[in-house]
Amino acid sequence: MGVWYVKKLIGRGEKTNVVLSNGREERVEPVKAFSVRDGHYIYEGFFVDMESREAWRPSEEELKNFFASVENGLSIQESELMPELSSAGRKLKAAALLNRPCIARFHNDADGIIAAILLSKINPCHKVPQNVVTYGKRDALADLSNFHFFPKPLAVALDFGSSEESLDAYDILSSGGAEVLVIDHHPYDKRVEEKALLVNPLKHELPSDYTTGYIMSEIIKQFSIDIDALAEVSLAGDKSELGYSEDAAKTALALDYAAYYTPYGLAYSLYTEILHDKEIRNTLYEKAKEALDLALKRILQISKTKTLPAGFTLYFFDAEDVGEKYEFPGSGKMATLLAEHIREKKPEEKAIVLSVTSKMLSFRLVKRDTLDLSKFVDYLVEKVSFIVSGGGHANAASFKIRDASFKDEVVAAVVAALEDFLKESPQPTS
Numbered sequence: 001m002g003v004w005y006v007k008k009l010i011g012r013g014e015k016t017n018v019v020l021s022n023g024r025e026e027r028v029e030p031v032k033a034f035s036v037r038d039g040h041y042i043y044e045g046f047f048v049d050m051e052s053r054e055a056w057r058p059s060e061e062e063l064k065n066f067f068a069s070v071e072n073g074l075s076i077q078e079s080e081l082m083p084e085l086s087s088a089g090r091k092l093k094a095a096a097l098l099n100r101p102c103i104a105r106f107h108n109d110a111d112g113i114i115a116a117i118l119l120s121k122i123n124p125c126h127k128v129p130q131n132v133v134t135y136g137k138r139d140a141l142a143d144l145s146n147f148h149f150f151p152k153p154l155a156v157a158l159d160f161g162s163s164e165e166s167l168d169a170y171d172i173l174s175s176g177g178a179e180v181l182v183i184d185h186h187p188y189d190k191r192v193e194e195k196a197l198l199v200n201p202l203k204h205e206l207p208s209d210y211t212t213g214y215i216m217s218e219i220i221k222q223f224s225i226d227i228d229a230l231a232e233v234s235l236a237g238d239k240s241e242l243g244y245s246e247d248a249a250k251t252a253l254a255l256d257y258a259a260y261y262t263p264y265g266l267a268y269s270l271y272t273e274i275l276h277d278k279e280i281r282n283t284l285y286e287k288a289k290e291a292l293d294l295a296l297k298r299i300l301q302i303s304k305t306k307t308l309p310a311g312f313t314l315y316f317f318d319a320e321d322v323g324e325k326y327e328f329p330g331s332g333k334m335a336t337l338l339a340e341h342i343r344e345k346k347p348e349e350k351a352i353v354l355s356v357t358s359k360m361l362s363f364r365l366v367k368r369d370t371l372d373l374s375k376f377v378d379y380l381v382e383k384v385s386f387i388v389s390g391g392g393h394a395n396a397a398s399f400k401i402r403d404a405s406f407k408d409e410v411v412a413a414v415v416a417a418l419e420d421f422l423k424e425s426p427q428p429t430s
Helices: 060-073 084-097 110-119 137-147 164-175 212-221 228-237 246-261 267-276 278-302 331-345 373-383 404-424
Strands: 003-006 016-019 025-028 047-049 054-056 102-107 126-130 154-158 179-183 197-199 304-307 313-318 351-356 360-365 387-392 396-401
Touching: 060 084, 084 102, 084 154, 084 179, 084 197, 084 212, 102 110, 102 137, 110 126, 110 154, 110 212, 110 228, 110 246, 110 267, 126 267, 137 164, 164 179, 179 212, 212 228, 228 246, 246 267, 246 278, 267 278, 278 313, 278 331, 313 331, 313 404, 331 351, 331 360, 331 396, 351 404, 360 373, 360 404, 373 387, 373 396, 373 404, 396 404
Parallel strands: 102 126, 102 154, 154 179, 179 197, 313 351
Antiparallel strands: 003 016, 003 047, 016 025, 047 054, 304 313, 351 360, 360 396, 387 396
């Protein structure tokens, strides 16, 4: 009769869903008399030997092998984009079939939001918006607490979590028995691969234009679920060169606007409502567009320029002088706004936009791929001591300032470092 995996809590004589060792699911009455410590219940995640009528909490190795057998037994249409898509899809789908506890943290912007919504098509895990681009130690401890130390839960990071700053959190999650899956398109630290299943296009020399939402759409397509319209919104949110429609761009902006104001922990259900309600979506888009238009007008009034080596021009402004504090758009969105304006007016100009606040500096390239900003941020972290951490893409990057009282000094040091970087580094000819 073999060993069965218990999906839900059961008591004497109660029927439940169990999964056989071959991955097939059945609804049965597995035990009327059994040996278990408290004599009354068998808990989720327990194994039951149907010959001896004994139940036990499996070892990590037993669970690992059982989960692998279920994952490998799934029938999917494997994607050719990246080999990890198959592994990620199997893991997410099998976790849902086995009722494994799962928490998915998603970056709280249009790309991360779409990735979370697409994930729900194959796994209804608990979803938490993440306003920072690292998996923090507090996040990891909170997740372990929510897992209630259930054996082998699954922690998922969407559109963030590839950097060095997340490594400690992954150690904490692993120490509590959790398995970690990271789906992202930002520059990654190779050590993340030692602690998590990492799905990232940069591992395969694909551009970051393959957004997390797009990658998630490829994962669920393996199960014959095709929602290209949502993937397009993800592409629009990150201005991907893969292309997107005007409607997708409007939806992405509406989501970004909502994300800026939505209280922590209450966001996911609202985002799904925005996607389904045209009136809400259009209202949010109009509000966002109005705010962007006002911000651009002010940015053009206060921005300054500086000539840099290698034919570059720096456009810079203090984002705190643009509008009211804590109002949309944020400093990164302002940098994108000015970069798009310059690109429209001077498409061939080799320009860099710098948006400054007392806590963060954000860079954007006007002409794509004329410089690798992610490499500059790595260079900067080594050269300027008041930089805490940073990251981003080749064409967009940001980093935090350690002490707001030294903002002016930090900006001067960053600009000087940028000049040195441009002198020292060979640049693309495009």
